[in-house]
Amino acid sequence: GAVVSQHPSRVICKSGTSVKIECRSLDFQATTMFWYRQFPKKSLMLMATSNEGSKATYEQGVEKDKFLINHASLTLSTLTVTSAHPEDSSFYICSAGGTGGFSYEQYFGPGTRLTVT
Amino acid sequence: GENVEQHPSTLSVQEGDSAVIKCTYSDSASNYFPWYKQELGKGPQLIIDIRSNVGEKKDQRIAVTLNKTAKHFSLHITETQPEDSAVYFCAANPSGTYKYIFGTGTRLKVLA
Numbered sequence: 186g187a188v189v190s191q192h193p194s195r196v197i198c199k200s201g202t203s204v205k206i207e208c209r210s211l212d213f214q215a216t217t218m219f220w221y222r223q224f225p226k227k228s229l230m231l232m233a234t235s236n237e238g239s240k241a242t243y244e245q246g247v248e249k250d251k252f253l254i255n256h257a258s259l260t261l262s263t264l265t266v267t268s269a270h271p272e273d274s275s276f277y278i279c280s281a282g283g284t285g286g287f288s289y290e291q292y293f294g295p296g297t298r299l300t301v302t
Numbered sequence: 303g304e305n306v307e308q309h310p311s312t313l314s315v316q317e318g319d320s321a322v323i324k325c326t327y328s329d330s331a332s333n334y335f336p337w338y339k340q341e342l343g344k345g346p347q348l349i350i351d352i353r354s355n356v357g358e359k360k361d362q363r364i365a366v367t368l369n370k371t372a373k374h375f376s377l378h379i380t381e382t383q384p385e386d387s388a389v390y391f392c393a394a395n396p397s398g399t400y401k402y403i404f405g406t407g408t409r410l411k412v413l414a
Contacts, residue, residue: 189345227407229391278346280345282400289334291348291402294345295345296345
């Protein structure tokens with residue numbers, strides 16, 4: 186149980202274009218989803234927290250107009266990187282939590298590697 | 303805000319030996335401490351977790367200990383195997399929230 190998928194696994198886009206990454210919880214309803222960014226050989230940095238049906242909460246220093254997050258249902262959250270630039274190239278990972286009660290566990294997707302040329 | 307420090311950054315052990323990774327946190331309101339294993343190019347996988355009302359938890363070869371007073375927690379892997387080689391991250395939830403702050407990671411290499 187607690188499987189989270191991400192799509193696509195890899196994407197290459199040109200500078201100035203936008204790219205959307207999907208995160209799905211496959212076998213449970215996730216009230217909360219989280220988006221992280223990870224640079225090579227570095228730790229995971231929390232970008233934002235999204236709750237189903239409400240606006241995402243962004244961490245300090247993360248541009249909400251650049252990283253658009255939508256959490257339209259209990260099983261799907263999307264991250265759109267708008268007007269992408271080479272410095273946005275990174276490994277983006279989502280996680281899903283809030284499986285019920287007072288559960289703190291987060292289950293992570295396999296990640297999406299974004300390369301902006 | 304919460305700060306999580308993790309040591310060592312790299313760790314090499316012989317197969318069959320034990321490995322210990324340590325983390326400290328700054329926010330005394332943190333009450334949940336998970337450990338994740340991340341293999342190259344993949345997402346992190348939860349391997350064990352501990353809540354603040356417990357001092358130790360064990361699952362087969364993996365154990366976690368928590369010292370709330372000192373604000374540190376440790377991951378113990380016994381009888382290490384080559385497939386244990388990966389990057390391990392600790393995390394804590396700041397102010398008892400549902401979000402995590404991650405440690406800097408430990409690259410574990412188990413030598414056959």
